[in-house]
Amino acid sequence: MTESTVAGMAGMKAEEKEIKLPEQITGGEALLRCLIEEGVDTVFGYPGGAIMPIYDKLLNFSGSIRHILTRHEQGAAHAAQGYAMVTGKPGVCFATSGPGATNLITGIANAYLDSVPVVFITAQVVSNLIGTDAFQETDIIGISMPVTKWNCQVKRPEDIPSTIARAFYIATTGRPGPVLIDITKDAQAGKLNFSYSKCTYIRSYNPYKPLRMKEIESAAILINHAEKPLILAGHGVLIAKAEKELLEFAEKTGIPVALTLMGLSAFPTGHRLYAGFLGMHGNVGPNKLTNEADVIIAIGMRFDDRVTGNLKKYAGNARIIHIEIDEAEINKNVNVDIEINNDAREVLQKLIPLVNPASHERWIREFRICDKAEYDTVIKPEIKPVSGPVKMGEVVNMVSELTNGDAVIVTDVGQNQMSAARYYRFINPGSLVTSGGMGTMGFGLPAAVGAKTGAPGKQVVAFLGDGGLQMTIQELGTILHFNIAVKIVLLNNFFLGMVRQWQDMFFEKRYASTELVNPDFIKIAEGYHIPGKRVSAREDLKDALKEMLECPGPYLLEVLVEKEGTVLPMVEPGASVSDVKLIK
Amino acid sequence: MIKKEFTLSIFTEDHIGILNQITIILTRRQINIESITASESAVKGVQLITLAVKTSDEMIRKVARQIEKIIDVIKVFVHTSEEIVYQEIALFKMSTKSLLSGNTVDHLVRSHNVRFIEITPEYMVIEKTGHKSEIVRLLNELEPFGVLQYVRSGRVAITRQVKEFHAYLMEMDGAMRTAKDDYGMQVRQ
Numbered sequence: 122m123t124e125s126t127v128a129g130m131a132g133m134k135a136e137e138k139e140i141k142l143p144e145q146i147t148g149g150e151a152l153l154r155c156l157i158e159e160g161v162d163t164v165f166g167y168p169g170g171a172i173m174p175i176y177d178k179l180l181n182f183s184g185s186i187r188h189i190l191t192r193h194e195q196g197a198a199h200a201a202q203g204y205a206m207v208t209g210k211p212g213v214c215f216a217t218s219g220p221g222a223t224n225l226i227t228g229i230a231n232a233y234l235d236s237v238p239v240v241f242i243t244a245q246v247v248s249n250l251i252g253t254d255a256f257q258e259t260d261i262i263g264i265s266m267p268v269t270k271w272n273c274q275v276k277r278p279e280d281i282p283s284t285i286a287r288a289f290y291i292a293t294t295g296r297p298g299p300v301l302i303d304i305t306k307d308a309q310a311g312k313l314n315f316s317y318s319k320c321t322y323i324r325s326y327n328p329y330k331p332l333r334m335k336e337i338e339s340a341a342i343l344i345n346h347a348e349k350p351l352i353l354a355g356h357g358v359l360i361a362k363a364e365k366e367l368l369e370f371a372e373k374t375g376i377p378v379a380l381t382l383m384g385l386s387a388f389p390t391g392h393r394l395y396a397g398f399l400g401m402h403g404n405v406g407p408n409k410l411t412n413e414a415d416v417i418i419a420i421g422m423r424f425d426d427r428v429t430g431n432l433k434k435y436a437g438n439a440r441i442i443h444i445e446i447d448e449a450e451i452n453k454n455v456n457v458d459i460e461i462n463n464d465a466r467e468v469l470q471k472l473i474p475l476v477n478p479a480s481h482e483r484w485i486r487e488f489r490i491c492d493k494a495e496y497d498t499v500i501k502p503e504i505k506p507v508s509g510p511v512k513m514g515e516v517v518n519m520v521s522e523l524t525n526g527d528a529v530i531v532t533d534v535g536q537n538q539m540s541a542a543r544y545y546r547f548i549n550p551g552s553l554v555t556s557g558g559m560g561t562m563g564f565g566l567p568a569a570v571g572a573k574t575g576a577p578g579k580q581v582v583a584f585l586g587d588g589g590l591q592m593t594i595q596e597l598g599t600i601l602h603f604n605i606a607v608k609i610v611l612l613n614n615f616f617l618g619m620v621r622q623w624q625d626m627f628f629e630k631r632y633a634s635t636e637l638v639n640p641d642f643i644k645i646a647e648g649y650h651i652p653g654k655r656v657s658a659r660e661d662l663k664d665a666l667k668e669m670l671e672c673p674g675p676y677l678l679e680v681l682v683e684k685e686g687t688v689l690p691m692v693e694p695g696a697s698v699s700d701v702k703l704i705k
Numbered sequence: 706m707i708k709k710e711f712t713l714s715i716f717t718e719d720h721i722g723i724l725n726q727i728t729i730i731l732t733r734r735q736i737n738i739e740s741i742t743a744s745e746s747a748v749k750g751v752q753l754i755t756l757a758v759k760t761s762d763e764m765i766r767k768v769a770r771q772i773e774k775i776i777d778v779i780k781v782f783v784h785t786s787e788e789i790v791y792q793e794i795a796l797f798k799m800s801t802k803s804l805l806s807g808n809t810v811d812h813l814v815r816s817h818n819v820r821f822i823e824i825t826p827e828y829m830v831i832e833k834t835g836h837k838s839e840i841v842r843l844l845n846e847l848e849p850f851g852v853l854q855y856v857r858s859g860r861v862a863i864t865r866q867v868k869e870f871h872a873y874l875m876e877m878d879g880a881m882r883t884a885k886d887d888y889g890m891q892v893r894q
Contacts, residue, residue, distance in 0.1 A: 262722065267729050271776040291776055325718050325779040327877060449770040 148278035149174040149309040152242065153182050155285035158317045161213050163204060163574055165189045165197040169217025170257060172244035174309035176215075189574060189603055192595035194221050196567035198228020199593070201239045203571025206554045207529055207579070209362075211238040211292050212571065218244045219257030222303070223264065227561055229299050230268040234558025235383060236356060238297035240288050241269075248276040248305040261303050270298030278311035283320075290320035295328030296447040297360060328446075332471060336461045340418070340442045341475035343459065347416035349484045350376045351407070351439075353399060353428075356383035356557070357421015357446060363466035364388070364550040367420065370469050375480035377488055379407030381422050383557040386547035390526070396488050400428045401692045402539040405701050406491035408692055411436050412699040413487070420444045421465040424454040425558065434697035444468045498703045499689045504544055510683040511659055513540035513612050519666055520582055520610065521545045528580040529554065529572050533565030533589030535619035537612045539688045541584040563592030569607040570599050580608065580670060587613040587639050597649040600675045608669050611679040614686065615639055622687050626705060627694075646677040653677035706761045710739070712784045712791065712862050713756040713769065716746060716870055718777040724754065727778075730771045736760050740793070742859035748871050751779065757860045780873055784864060791862035795840040796822070797831040797847055798854035804829060809850070817843050828853060 146154070152175055156164070164186055168176045179188055191197040194216045201212030212232075216225050222243040232239045245251065246258045262274050271291045275284050281304065288300045344350060358367050364387050371378045371388070377396035378388045388395055397404030399411075408430075411417070417439040422428070429435045432454060443450075443457040444465055451460045461468050503514030517540050520528070526548040532538040532555045547553060554572050556564040569583035590611055600607060621635040646653035652672060656665045662680065669676045692701045717723045724743065731738060739757040746753035760768070765783055773781045801824065804810055813819050813831070817839075822830040833843050840857055 263725065266722065266726055267733075323776070324874075324878065326776045447774070449767070449774045451770075453767055453770075 144315050145312045146315050147174060147178065147309065148281050148304065148311055148313060149178040150181070151278065151281045151313055151315050152285060152304065152309070153178055153186060154315060155282055155317055156213060157182070157185055158319070159285070159289045160210065161186065163187045163189065164213045164215055165191055165200040165204070165571065166215030167191060167194045167197055167217070167221060168215075169219075169221045169244070171218035171246055171306045172215060172221070172309070174306060175242070175244065175304075188215075189570070189599065191567060191570070192598040193593065194224035195228050195563070196570070196593055196596045196599065198225045198239070198241070199231065199561075199564050199567035200571030200574070200596075200599075201241075202228065202232045202235075202237045203531065203554050203568035204575040205232075205237050205239055205571075206568075207551060207572045208575040209551065210575075211240055211289060211297075213240050213242070215242050216244070217257070218246055218261070219259045221257075222261040223259055226264060226268065227559075229265055229301065231556055231559040231561045231564060232299040233268045233270065235556065236297050236360060237299070238292040239299040240285075240292050241265075241299060241301040243301060243303045244309065245274065245303045245305040247307045251305070261301065265301045268299070269301045270296075272301040272303070274303040274305070275308050276305050278308045278313040281308065281313065282315065282317045286318065286320035287323065290323065291326065295326075296357075330463050332463055332467060333461075334471065336459055337468060337471050338475060340459050340461060341472060343416050343440055343442060344374060344376075344418065345477045345479075347376075348481070349410075349414050350374070350416040350418065350481065351396065351411065351414040352376050352378040353381070353407075353411075353417060353419045353422055354378055354384045354387050355381040355420065355422025357444075357465045358384055358387040359421075359551050361421060361446070361465040361467075362550075363421070363469055366466055366469035366473065368392075370473050370476070373473060373478050374476050375478075375485075376418070377407075377481070377485055379403075379411075381425070381428055381557075382542055382555065384422060385542055386550050386552045389548060390546040391548075394485070397492070398542060400425075401430070402543065402688050402690065403692075403701075404492070404543075405495040405690050405703065406488040408690075408698040408701040409491055410487060412438065412697065414439045417441045418444070419457070420469070421446070423447075423450045426454070429454060430692045430696055430698040430700075434699070495690060495703065506659075511657065511662060511680055512686055513537060513682050513688075514544045515659075516610060516612060516662065516666075516680050516682065517541050517544035517584065519663060523663075523666055523670055524580055524582065528552070528582045529576055531555070531565055531569040531572050531581060531583040531607075533583075533585040534560045534562045535586050535589065535617070536614075536622065536686065536688050537565075537584045537586040537589070537618070539619070540612070543688075562589040565589055566593050566596045566609070567599070569609070570596055570605050573605045573607045574603075581606075582608045582610060584610050584612060586618060587611060587615060587637055587642075588617040590642070591639075594645070597646065597651060600651060601649040604674055606674050608672075609675070609677045610666075610669070611642055611677060612682050613639065613642070613679055614682050614684050616684060618686065619688070621685065625685070625687070626691075642677065642679050651675045651677055653679065655679040655681065657681035706764075708759045708761060710757060710759050710786055711765045712786070712789055712860060713754075713758065713765075713772070714782040714784065714862065714864065715754040715756065715772060716748075716779045716781075716874075717752045717754060717775075718779065719745075719750055719752050720777045723752070723775070723777055726775050727754065727756075727772055730768060731756075731758065734760075734764060734768055736764070736768065740859035742861050744861075746870065748874060751870075751874075755860055755862050779877075780870065782864065784862070788866070789862040789864050791836070791860050792834055793837055793840060793858050793860050795833045795843070795855065795857040797833070797844070797852055799829050799831060799847065800851060800853060801825065801827060801829050803850040813843075817846075819843070
């Protein structure tokens with residue numbers, strides 16, 4: 122052996138030493154490191170037997186990952202969704218196997234229908250016990266399949282990083298949605314050589330479609346020749362962060378903009394081109410005039426039945442342009458003339474230079490005529506009543522005034538939700554957190570926990586009904602535990618209000634199981650050390666709301682509202698949108 | 706609603722649970738599966754699921770898009786019966802004695818083009834390949850002799866279109882690929 126070869130070998134040894142060997146860590150730790158790599162700093166969850174190896178490692182990461190322990194897994198799921206909706210980041214939610222996992226299902230389905238990215242991590246029993254009906258074993262992959270964008274079971278620790286990378290990629294790209302990763306206890310405890318790289322490509326899934334200019338050009342021609350064009354904008358605008366483009370497009374073309382429930386806050390409520398809120402309890406103008414429009418530009422919305430009413434009598438005079446990222450939504454409910462299967466923002470950016478500046482003053486006047494009728498018949502008596510019991514609309518309106526439209530509004534489902542959607546004047550995109558597609562009662566309180574956690578600097582106001590609050594009331598414990606400063610406005614009418622309204626209108630006022638015997642909510646809040654107050658008199662309302670908003674921590678304000686109030690206008694089930702009713 | 710017969714050729718990644726995801730979509734839309742076959746495709750690692758269903762033009766379009774939306778589904782092709790060459794296979798078990806009289810065997814071979822797979826003194830196994838209608842016609846003829854067992858496979862189909870799946874795959878691959886990765890695609894010769 123010559124000297125030079127010895128030196129060469131020594132050199133090689135030195136180089137070898139510099140190569141960093143991957144670290145051996147447990148699957149549980151690997152999961153947490155993956156989350157940190159994906160920019161996650163908050164997790165909502167609930168521990169249990171099978172997920173203990175992950176929670177054990179969580180203690181070591183308390184400096185970088187904040188874990189919010191909810192009081193029920195459903196609460197964790199909704200909170201993760203609320204967090205995702207206000208931050209624009211994917212929510213993350215942990216639950217154990219069996220009942221922990223099944224308790225998530227309502228929350229997963231809710232996120233699925235409203236296209237919200239949430240990464241659910243469930244634990245599974247040890248892999249050799251799967252399929253044996255072991256203790257707390259459930260087929261969560263099978264159960265969650267129809268309500269997740271993607272799901273996957275991991276049985277080997279070395280598969281954790283690549284699966285988590287895929288999960289985040291799938292959840293957040295294209296039409297976002299919830300994904301579920303089920304990790305066996307042995308995969309959590311077993312060791313692997315950790316390394317992480319983000320997923321940027323999946324052969325069978327392409328969220329980035331090439332822009333096809335031909336369709337966009339055809340759309341521009343249609344728009345430039347329209348006399349009564351109408352924009353219907355939905356959640357897709359918010360998800361694509363296309364609010365600025367929407368505003369620019371509307372202002373250039375002079376086309377009025379109507380918003381779906383999930384699209385609220387995508388266009389400034391006070392803008393002169395704002396046509397209103399669409400759907401069953403939406404405004405008269407956009408509902409009625411949908412059937413007058415000659416061109417409809419639907420952007421990031423999916424023609425839900427609550428928006429369209431009777432499909433046979435929907436938009437009969439209109440040629441429809443559908444800008445939608447999810448191809449399966451195009452021609453699903455409504456047959457369209459031009460389909461543009463792409464991201465709302467990218468399409469609008471290309472469309473804006475192709476459309477001519479225009480104004481449609483006569484057409485817009487038709488909306489204002491509808492607005493006037495609605496204001497006189499419904500809105501004014503709802504938000505500025507002079508006598509009688511307090512109305513939901515007036516409470517929402519007052520909160521809107523006191524917060525200048527700057528708060529994040531969270532709602533439950535039913536009359537409280539429709540009142541909040543109708544009467545809060547949103548100024549910031551993404552400032553409404555509500556359960557649209559699923560209509561999940563009990564969503565409000567935990568979603569508010571998530572929203573406030575995601576937007577600690579914002580005033581977060583939750584409008585809840587007495588029914589919905591009691592479905593997830595245990596989350597007051599989470600609010601206490603983590604001092605989450607949500608402002609809860611309980612609109613108490615001692616009824617399941619929306620169902621009661623339907624019984625009143627369509628079931629001969631037969632109030633089957635809709636009247637509630639309620640506890641003393643203020644005492645309950647007190648038990649959780651949450652300050653609260655009950656008001657029933659109109660003259661006390663403003664001061665009580667101010668006190669609530671000024672309180673530094675959480676607060677529950679119970680407002681005793683009109684017992685048998687009716688949310689109007691209404692497109693009755695099976696009716697056409699043009700038959701929107703102003704009176705019962 | 707006029708119902709027609711459609712064949713869906715669904716190319717998927719080879720993952721557990723795909724079939725379940727597909728059938729969930731058909732179940733929700735109340736579409737009955739007439740036949741189903743799953744096998745590996747000409748592209749290594751890609752599974753091909755062939756489904757025959759009866760539904761309307763409009764519904765098949767919606768359903769195909771929903772199936773294609775499944776993350777692990779690569780591509781869905783919808784075909785009417787004219788656009789494909791397809792076959793089904795059936796096996797019949799008959800008692801040997803029942804078929805030996807007259808020229809029954811001769812007739813079966815000549816007019817139905819059947820094959821005898823196994824013949825024992827007790828029973829024979831007959832194979833028939835063709836369209837469902839041909840197989841059912843044979844079944845009807847055999848029934849008087851006493852059919853001991855009968856089984857028919859799902860449909861297998863080859864498309865008449867010129868552009869093959871791997872061409873689509875390469876196109877998609879090219880359009881989608883943003884970063885080089887280790888996904889090698891092999892097409893069988």
